[in-house]
Amino acid sequence: AIGGVAAGSAPVDRTLVTLTDQAGRAxxxxxxxxxxxxxxxxxxxxxxxxxxxxxxxxxxPVASSTFGWPSTLLTKKGSTVKYTAVxxxxxxxxxxxxxxxxxxxxxxxxxxxxxxxxRVTLTLPALSxxxxxxxxxxxxxxxxxASASPFWLPVIIW
Numbered sequence: 001a002i003g004g005v006a007a008g009s010a011p012v013d014r015t016l017v018t019l020t021d022q023a024g025r026a027x028x029x030x031x032x033x034x035x036x037x038x039x040x041x042x043x044x045x046x047x048x049x050x051x052x053x054x055x056x057x058x059x060x061p062v063a064s065s066t067f068g069w070p071s072t073l074l075t076k077k078g079s080t081v082k083y084t085a086v087x088x089x090x091x092x093x094x095x096x097x098x099x100x101x102x103x104x105x106x107x108x109x110x111x112x113x114x115x116x117x118x119r120v121t122l123t124l125p126a127l128s129x130x131x132x133x134x135x136x137x138x139x140x141x142x143x144x145x146a147s148a149s150p151f152w153l154p155v156i157i158w
Contacts, residue, residue, distance in 0.1 A: 003040035005033040064089040064147040068136030084121040085136040096141040
């Protein structure tokens, strides 16, 4: 149980482990129940009633904002276009995958590390002639929620 809410169960393997006195092992993966947060007890109860608890801290990932912009809005075919993406989250250095989109089509990805402090610049693959609607999308992490640019910026290749 987590915070008093049932979180899962697993069978106990009562096989004696060779050269040890271990018997009665179980492996269990649990999902934290909705609404449980803060420091709560993780309680394990065996089939014979043995029970122990350890405190765990459950937290909600923080919200993030993602923005991005190209190095140029108008350029000729064959020119290099760089794209800067910034992901911000209160009190956390976001980590994880940022995808650059042309409309709804992914054209590049980059992985943010803590050392990037939420900001990366990458060179985009060669863009064809025409209008490109560029935006950034952040996939999120265990500590930061996903987010996407609220708008796209145009790049016109002639």
